[in-house]
Amino acid sequence: MRLTVIGSGDAFCSGGALHSCNLLEHAGGKILLECGPGVLAGLKRHGIAPDAVDAVVVSHLHGDHFGGIPFLFLEYLFGKRRERPLTIVGPPTTGPRSCALYAALYRELQCFELPFRIDYVEMQHGSKLRTAGFDVESFLVPHNAEPFSLGYRLACPEGTMLFSGDSSWTEEFVTRSAGIDLFLCECCSLEPGPPMHTSYRELLAHRARLGCKRLLLTHLGEDVRRAEKSVFERAYDGLVVDIA
Numbered sequence: 086m087r088l089t090v091i092g093s094g095d096a097f098c099s100g101g102a103l104h105s106c107n108l109l110e111h112a113g114g115k116i117l118l119e120c121g122p123g124v125l126a127g128l129k130r131h132g133i134a135p136d137a138v139d140a141v142v143v144s145h146l147h148g149d150h151f152g153g154i155p156f157l158f159l160e161y162l163f164g165k166r167r168e169r170p171l172t173i174v175g176p177p178t179t180g181p182r183s184c185a186l187y188a189a190l191y192r193e194l195q196c197f198e199l200p201f202r203i204d205y206v207e208m209q210h211g212s213k214l215r216t217a218g219f220d221v222e223s224f225l226v227p228h229n230a231e232p233f234s235l236g237y238r239l240a241c242p243e244g245t246m247l248f249s250g251d252s253s254w255t256e257e258f259v260t261r262s263a264g265i266d267l268f269l270c271e272c273c274s275l276e277p278g279p280p281m282h283t284s285y286r287e288l289l290a291h292r293a294r295l296g297c298k299r300l301l302l303t304h305l306g307e308d309v310r311r312a313e314k315s316v317f318e319r320a321y322d323g324l325v326v327d328i329a
């Protein structure tokens with residue numbers, strides 16, 4: 086099981102990092118975990134073929150997390166033409182929001198013209214799904230997104246991963262991180278700000294309560310990224326982590 090961080094940036098691309106995007110792969114398939122607008126640049130920069138993706142899983146419907154979906158569609162239409170189905174997983178309305186975004190960006194094209202089938206899967210709190218050989222379970226996290234923001238537990242025979250999505254600190258991180266191989270957690274700032282994101286200070290305070298084997302910070306804001314020292318490992322664009 087391997088994680089490649091394609092985009093480790095926050096909504097402002099702090100430090101020049103790409104918006105949120107990760108490739109999670111194992112022998113049974115490949116998941117794009119978040120699909121920020123820089124998806125194609127990021128994948129191609131690291132020699133990853135966009136058509137290798139079996140499923141896209143997004144945590145919530147903010148532009149830095151799902152804004153790259155229309156560009157994937159373009160690639161599949163005019164680049165290496167995709168014919169096999171694509172699964173897109175996210176909170177309710179992920180399908181219509183993705184189609185509306187695609188239509189807004191390229192008025193001349195419509196979703197129905199795509200040469201492949203899209204299976205949209207709407208996740209509620211606690212939904213379970215098997216896709217690309219991963220068992221995916223969603224949980225509600227506190228973030229100001231419509232209709233809501235999800236965190237995910239992803240498991241395959243090779244390992245387990247917990248993903249925070251965008252979230253302020255929640256006790257879910259404690260209960261769900263127990264025994265997890267890798268916890269990919271967002272961290273937007275050194276100090277707590279408005280209750281939308283998790284800060285370095287809060288993670289430090291709860292560090293001993295997190296039972297994951299490895300903690301990796303992503304969605305990094307300017308100050309966390311630039312801080313000289315960090316107790317926690319920080320993601321960067323292109324980081325490859327072999328899990329378990």
Ligand SMILES: [Zn+2]
Pocket residue numbers: 095096105147149150251304
């Ligand atoms: Zn974000």
